[in-house]
Amino acid sequence: MTIPPWLDDFLWTYGNLINALGVNGLLALSMYVVLSVGQLSLGQAAFMGLGAYSSALMTLQLKLPFFVVLPASCLLPVAFALAIGIPTLRLSGVYLAIATIGLGEVLRAVYLNLDMVGGALGLNGIPEKAQTWMIFSLLIVAVAGLWLVARSRIGRAMEAMREDTTAAAVMGINVGRYQLGALVTSAVLAGIAGCLSAHQSSFIGPNEYGFEPAVTILSFALLGGIGTPIAPVIGAWILTLLPEMLRGFSDLRLVFNGLIIVGAVLFLPRGLIGWRMRRRGA
Amino acid sequence: MTLLTTAMLTRRYTGLVAVDAVDLRVPVGGVHAVIGPNGAGKTTLFNLISGLVVPTSGTISFDGRNITRLPPYRRAALGIGRTFQNIRIFSEMSVLENVLTGLHAKLHVGLAGVACRLPAFHAEERHAVGAARAALSLVGLSDRADRQAQSLAYGDQRRLEIARAMAQSPRLLLLDEPAAGMNPAETAALAALVRRIADGGTTVLLVEHDMGFVMSLCDSITVLNFGRKIFEGAPSAVRAEPAVVEAYLGARLAAKLRANHG
């Protein structure tokens, strides 16, 4: 199939940005899943890093084909999610938040010091196996799947847990199982995002998965809102495109993300897109 | 036949025994109340029965089965429904959706069925909506099914909470101070509702301060003071029992009352 030259040019110039929109969309969804059951996990960046590094090593060292590497990139993230998620299920939400922030920092220190992953120099020369269509098809499947779940009794249960965990439990909702499920799902989404991102930017480094990206991902979801799965993706797109359009302010991008979170919590708890999922009978 | 029993049920906190070796026996059918002065341990008892608080010692049995170690969601599935003292409805959802969450334990289609929208999923949803609407008509909120829950008046929110608890046809309904904050007209309507629920086959156990409400409605009453059960019996017997009078009024005032009435 030949594409017209103007489209070819456009894709060449903006290819990275478009891919970033897809990847950030997946990351925003991984944050959404956790927030929608009333939990706060800041491990998405850490899970992404685990997915990125493990998939890069699988491609570079083990020479595995991509269709094996992509699903396998979820293994480490899920393992870590369980290691932290299971003990914190019965504890107040603050513990999960703290442990996941810590995870990001610890992994960063480990990557910096581990020769196998290139230390401070990171991993280079990762083949570009992830195409734009791949990224966006996965994003669409994820949005559709989450939408179907949200618009059902499971979504109702999630909203109930979000509003009032105790009342939800007394209604017969197994809060622990849903919260753990949400955490594992977020690890899968973030791991896949990491694998895709590693295989389209050809280079990954230890500083890409630490504190700042973790908080940025939170800002995607808080800006967009978590009423429906589409909202956080839109939040991610706005916050990915904005710095591109306001080139001069790149230093202040993180300041802006931080302020968005502050603003969202204090003034706009529903996010920019305050829709609520409408379910049958509503 | 007893529906719910607690045996030597105790909950201790540092420096305080909230519930002290309580033996409760709730028979099947009818309306039963737990009363007592403030701080007597009534809400803690309810929290123990619904599973929100773990007992320090003692056991709880429901329908012959030991539920002491069961988490709250399992007890709901067994047929224990509950409302809260400070109404805990899901304010952002609609009235109907609130009641639908009450049916969660009865719906079984799994994640795959939901995601693929299998016929079983649709059938279950239809059935659930039917049951929810039935619960709403029981409490008289059918016409407000699509309003947002937080827009309801206080009395209606209380009725919504009851509808939500009734949605899965529980065998035991725990009502924690249902008449709190209601005027006489609302209280009378509530009493009628509770009677309807009991007549429908659900055993009701309630905690309440409003004596008129309790006396006119209940088949038996358990009195707690300082975490201990001090009396259990029919309403007429409770009223006359000296220990109960003393618990509410204090020893001196109770003695005076006895002296005045000979």
Place this chain on the structure above:
Amino acid sequence: MLAQQLVNGVLLGATYALFALGFTLMFGVLRVINLTYGFYFTAGAFLSLLLTARFGLSIALALPLAAIGAGVIAVVIDWALLTRLRRKQAPELASLMVTLGGVLALYSAMTAWLGPDIRRLPPGLISADAIVLWGLRVTAAQFLILGATSVLVAALLVLLRGTRLGLALRAMAERPDAAGLMGINTGRAAALVSFMSGTLAGAGGVLIGLNFNAIQPFMGESMMLRGFVVIIVGGLGDVRGALIAGLALGIIEVLTAGYVSSNLKEAVAFMILVAVLWTRPQGLFGRSVVRRA
């Protein structure tokens, strides 16, 4: 050799304890996980840089002034971020999120303004000599750390246990609603706790900046992991716990670096955290945190 390691460990641990103290105080009294705390640590370090490099003050003056300055900054920022949430009695996660966003904005703004380079305190602030006691080598900087930490911890304990103000704070920690009804001005108490914890963080920033001779805008962030480990192992909100856990962590880290590998320091800290979460989440002295619903 082992004894020297232990000494180094105790001194490192003292700074961890100092850092964690303000953090745990904030949670204990106000039920807030205040992540902007790491920024006050950085602010203290930068203020000391300003005072010594620009104004030529000695460390004896710069340390307390920088700490107090950080305390003042803390009062202002905490007031801006947390007052509204406190009035609405928002859940703990809300204040965690708002301080998370706030700290990112603050760190990044500082980096944008001052640049990310590592700065050093002017030389000669403190004697580079070391004292040798019983074959153990302790530098002047380490003595300062030990001294300052002891003074601050002692002052904090005296305040909490021996004054009416401390009593009010402990009442707020136990029952915030009752404390308000007892006539305790919660707004003012919150400001005071912010000031105290900001001062502790600021002092910690100066001492760490001095000890490692490196000051940069994100320095509070790397302390954060240690801070989390210390407050969870010690028990959220407990001062003794923070002290003991801080010292223990310092010792364990130094021993790990010495005998296993210096690359695994952070990993060890995190593994301790996870182990505690699995086995005894309330930490050494925390109140029981297992919830049921």
